[in-house]
Amino acid sequence: MIMNNAWMPREKWDALVRGENCPLCAVVASKAATNYIADLSISRLILDKNQYIKGYCLLICLKHVREPYELSAGEQHQYFTDLMRVGAALEKVFGAVKMNFQILGNAVPHLHCHIEPRYYGDASPGKPIDPNKETVILKPEEYQQRIKQIRQALGKT
Numbered sequence: 196m197i198m199n200n201a202w203m204p205r206e207k208w209d210a211l212v213r214g215e216n217c218p219l220c221a222v223v224a225s226k227a228a229t230n231y232i233a234d235l236s237i238s239r240l241i242l243d244k245n246q247y248i249k250g251y252c253l254l255i256c257l258k259h260v261r262e263p264y265e266l267s268a269g270e271q272h273q274y275f276t277d278l279m280r281v282g283a284a285l286e287k288v289f290g291a292v293k294m295n296f297q298i299l300g301n302a303v304p305h306l307h308c309h310i311e312p313r314y315y316g317d318a319s320p321g322k323p324i325d326p327n328k329e330t331v332i333l334k335p336e337e338y339q340q341r342i343k344q345i346r347q348a349l350g351k352t
Contacts, residue, residue, distance in 0.1 A: 212304045214259040219305035223257055229335070232342050233351040235277040237270055240349075242342055246331045248311045248324055250289040250341065254281055256306035263298065263306060278308055284348035285312050288341075295323060 202208065214220055222228055223239055232240040237258070243251045256266070256274060263271055282294040291312030298308045311324065319325070333341075346352050 208304070212261055214305070217259060217303065217305050219255050219303055219307055220259050223255055230338060230342070232345050233349055235280065235349075237266075237273040238277045240277075240281055240345070242338060242345070243309075244332065245326065246333055246338075246341075247326060247329045248317075249314070250285045250291065250312040250345075252281065252285065252310045252345070254278055254308045254310060258306075260306050261300060261304045266306075274306070278310070280349065281310055284345055285310060288344045288348045290314075297323070 211217055222241065226234075228241060230242040230244060232242055232252070234240075234257070235254075237256060239255045239257060241253050241255065243253055245251070254274075254277060258266065258270070260266055263274060266274060278296060282296065285291060286294060289312050292315045293313040295311040295313055296308055297311070298306070300306065313324075317324065343352075
């Protein structure tokens with residue numbers, strides 16, 4: 196994702212907050228995305244197209260809310276449980292030494308978490324990895340292999 200140094204027009208932002216033309220709502224509405232991994236209790240897991248970090252995924256809330264605190268207490272628990280389940284699965288599949296969980300929403304105000312496995316010896320010790328530094332696009336069969344491994348680790352085969 197290319198980051199812009201300026202806010203989008205306020206009316207566009209407000210429309211996205213309301214869920215109008217929300218790109219993540221579109222992802223939730225269709226399982227046709229080639230990088231779909233699984234639906235969990237209150238979220239959808241997808242493998243990010245840019246695999247600049249092996250196993251980089253997005254966990255998207257099935258409900259259109261901006262922030263986790265807009266969910267009920269039970270839904271918050273479900274989302275966090277989904278998040279921990281995915282983190283453990285990614286660690287198991289890819290042998291990560293650390294998991295980074297980033298809930299941002301500055302570009303798309305729909306609750307989602309960037310889940311980035313970290314590996315010993317990566318180029319950014321002690322800081323987040325810059326997603327704009329490198330683009331790694333896999334062959335279709337490589338995406339499918341990663342998706343299959345993650346599904347197996349989640350018990351979603």
